[in-house]
Structures are given as C-alpha cells and as structure tokens.
Amino acid sequence: MPHAIVRRTAGVLARSATRHASLAAAAPPRLVLAIETSCDDTAAAVVGSDGAVLSSVVRAQHSLHEGYGGIVPRIASRNHSAQLPGVIAEALSRAGVGVADVHAVAATRGPGLAGSLSVGLNAGKAIAAAAGKPFVGVHHMEAHLLTARLTEGAEAVRFPYLCLLVSGGHSMLVLARGLCDYCRLGETLDDSVGEAFDKVARDLGLGWSVDGRPAQPGAALEACARAGDAARFRLPLPLRRKDGLEGPSCNFSFSGLKTAVRNALLAELKGGAELGAVHAADAQLASDMAAAFQTAAIRHLEERTRRALQWCRDAQWGAAPSCLVVSGGVAGNSALRARLAALAAEDGLQLYAPPPSLCGDQAVMIAHAALERLEGGRLRDEQDSLELTIRPKWPLGVAVTH
Ligand code: KG4
Ligand code: ZN
Numbered sequence: 001m002p003h004a005i006v007r008r009t010a011g012v013l014a015r016s017a018t019r020h021a022s023l024a025a026a027a028p029p030r031l032v033l034a035i036e037t038s039c040d041d042t043a044a045a046v047v048g049s050d051g052a053v054l055s056s057v058v059r060a061q062h063s064l065h066e067g068y069g070g071i072v073p074r075i076a077s078r079n080h081s082a083q084l085p086g087v088i089a090e091a092l093s094r095a096g097v098g099v100a101d102v103h104a105v106a107a108t109r110g111p112g113l114a115g116s117l118s119v120g121l122n123a124g125k126a127i128a129a130a131a132g133k134p135f136v137g138v139h140h141m142e143a144h145l146l147t148a149r150l151t152e153g154a155e156a157v158r159f160p161y162l163c164l165l166v167s168g169g170h171s172m173l174v175l176a177r178g179l180c181d182y183c184r185l186g187e188t189l190d191d192s193v194g195e196a197f198d199k200v201a202r203d204l205g206l207g208w209s210v211d212g213r214p215a216q217p218g219a220a221l222e223a224c225a226r227a228g229d230a231a232r233f234r235l236p237l238p239l240r241r242k243d244g245l246e247g248p249s250c251n252f253s254f255s256g257l258k259t260a261v262r263n264a265l266l267a268e269l270k271g272g273a274e275l276g277a278v279h280a281a282d283a284q285l286a287s288d289m290a291a292a293f294q295t296a297a298i299r300h301l302e303e304r305t306r307r308a309l310q311w312c313r314d315a316q317w318g319a320a321p322s323c324l325v326v327s328g329g330v331a332g333n334s335a336l337r338a339r340l341a342a343l344a345a346e347d348g349l350q351l352y353a354p355p356p357s358l359c360g361d362q363a364v365m366i367a368h369a370a371l372e373r374l375e376g377g378r379l380r381d382e383q384d385s386l387e388l389t390i391r392p393k394w395p396l397g398v399a400v401t402h
Helices: 010-021 062-068 073-095 114-131 140-151 193-204 217-225 255-269 283-313 334-346 364-375
Strands: 005-007 031-036 042-048 053-060 104-110 135-139 161-166 171-178 181-187 324-327
Touching: 031 073, 031 114, 031 364, 042 073, 042 364, 053 073, 062 073, 073 114, 104 114, 104 140, 104 364, 114 135, 135 140, 135 364, 140 161, 140 171, 140 324, 140 364, 161 283, 171 283, 181 283, 193 217, 193 255, 193 283, 217 283, 217 334, 255 283, 283 334, 324 334
Parallel strands: 031 104, 104 135, 161 324
Antiparallel strands: 005 053, 031 042, 042 053, 161 171, 171 181
8 A cells, every 4th residue: 555645625624615605505505526636646525616625635646656756657547546436435524425415526537647537537427427416527727727716716816817827737828718718828838847847856856755745846846946046057048039038929948948957967967976866966056956947947937927918918818817826736836926926916916826735636626617617507518428538638728829
C-alpha cells in the first residue's frame, strides 16, 4: 500500500457555506458527488447547490512517482483503480450521505491522462447508472476556471472575467464571457508553466516536499527560491524579439526558459555536480537559480496577462472583464499571486484566486462545475450521457486572435 496523503479543506467548508447561505432556497440544496482522476491525484467530494462543501478527499501519489522524476501514466491509472473506491466511500461518509441522497454524479471527462481519466469516468457513470441519477461529464480546465466563483462568490467573480489558467498540463488566458462561453486569448506554444517548474525542480535536484511534507515539485521550487537571489542569473524572457519588444500575441512559451536554466547550470557546474544533484552539491546555487527562473516565468505570465487585459478593454469579444482570476496548480504560488494582484490593481480590478488547497487538483471544483451547469440548465447530451467517453485532449472554448 503506497503512502497516501489525505488533504481536507475544512476551512473552505465553513467559509463557502456561509458565503452561499443567502442563496439557499427554501428547498434543500441539491448534492453532487464528484470524482477527479485526470492526472495523479485520486479525489472525490460532495458539494451542495448552496455552495457548501460537505466533504473533499484527495489521495496524492507523490511517493510513487518522485523516483521517476515525473508522473508515470500506467502507475497513476493503476493506483487510481486501487484507491478510488475507498476515496468515494470516505467522501460520502464524511458528508454523512449515501448515493441515494445525491442529486447527480459528476466526473472529469478530460483533458488528462487517458488511463487515469477512464478509471474515474467509468466509476462515476457506473454509480450514476446503478443509482438512477443524472451524470455530468466535466472539463477539468473549466472546473479550474469556475472554482473562484465557489470560493469567492459568484457575485464577486461575475461574467465576463479574465482567467489565467496555470497548471501542469496547460497555460491559458481565457475570457469567460458566460457559463460555457469561453474565448482562449492565448495558450502555450510548447511546455506549460507547471511543466517548466517541474523540469527545473528536477534539474535542481529538489525533492517533492516542503518542510518535510509531501508537495508538488513546483511548490518545492517556490520554497527553494525563497532563500535565493534572482539577480545572480540573467535569464532571457520568453517570446521577446532581439530589439526587446514582445511578439504581438497572448501566447506563452516556457521551453526556451527551461533550456536557458539548464545551460546556465551546466556552465556554473563546470563538470562538478551533475544536473539533478545541484541542490545537494550547492544549496545556494539551487536557490539562486530557482529564484531567477521563478522571476522570469512570472514576469512572462504577467506580460501576457497585461496584454490580454488590454485586448479585453478593446471589447472586441464583449464587455470589459469584471475582475482577474488565477487558477490551476501553479496559482498556489504566492509570488505569482502577489504580482497578479498588483497587475489587476493597475486596471482598477480585483484579483480573485481560490485558496491554495483548491488551486491544485481536487473534486470540489468538479462538483462545482457540474452544479453550475445543472443549476444553469446547461446539461448536454453529448457531454453528459452515460454513453460518453473520455476526451484526453479537449480544447476549452474557442481560440480567438486580436
Ligand atoms: O492543476 P494541477 O494540480 O494539475 C494539473 O491539472 O496539471 O497543477 C499541477 C502543477 C504541477 O506542475 C505543480 O508542480 C504545479 O502545479 N505547482 C506549482 C506550485 N504548486 C503546484 N507551481 C509553482 N508554484 C507552486 N506553489
Ligand atoms: Zn488541474
């Protein structure tokens, strides 16, 4: 049995329940049981239509993948298969309900790892079929995009809003014009920002932990960067032309930055320590490089977000955004949150970000996305029937250019 980490979101339970109490109608709230298995975390949650999070269980698999330096798909799916029944049972029992008490069952349909998605989707469909409940197939990135409406309130995070979605699989700037109405203003041309954090963390030889507790590599890099001097290395900002001007898009690129880090490390090590063992050989070098990389990556995200806000102000696709939102695993990064809050303030906007525990993957966001569509009357046969299949590659909304 692998070491399993169970995270709970007790603070959010109380907060969101209070925030949404005024929305509760006389009728009892409708409950959704949700399942998330798109990557390496096995998660289930029960959430009510009044916004109350009755339970959230997440079993991470860090210890199984750390030795490989990245997520191994076949290990992830096999472990989901072993863990999911217990995770679902725990989510129901913590919520104090049975399957008969829930109004609908939801599961992540994509995008993500095919084997991992299949385990969760098939379990969700089977439970829904056996219990005679509606089934909702959820887009993982749409769920990240909508999470702040649960945690901060739908009145604060109202459509239209601009969302920077930053995870291990994606980096996107999306104008959310309404429920199910999303315009992608920019996306990554190569690696996602989370992938870049993960690869640099691996080159630096950082363990997947922070203060002795299991953590994702990006969080380990952020912790390492705290003791670093970013000015020690001048890393090139992505997608800059030689004359210093940026290219005319809201797209991202992170693979060149990752390579620049690797080259700078190799030059620094000069045949001494190996890549992958930098931290053990020279902790200060690892911290300085982590800080330099994080600063450049955040600067790039900031530049593109500033441009996207400008595009939105031009109002080609509807009204100017009501606020800026950041979500996805990398949104747990406090340096990024601080820079984006300042950027939003320049435009007189508020930055909203879910609490770090709801930035990474969990099933609360899957339940919430399902509830938004259920309550908004937006279920669709092709996405929400028991015949649906996984979509490992599934674009969110439509791409637009300026
Ligand atoms: O959304 P998420 O949990 O899973 C995907 O949908 O991909 O995002 C995971 C990504 C990983 O690359 C992880 O290293 C990164 O988010 N991450 C962070 C931080 N916490 C997690 N990156 C930078 N700083 C953090 N504090
Ligand atoms: Zn995610």
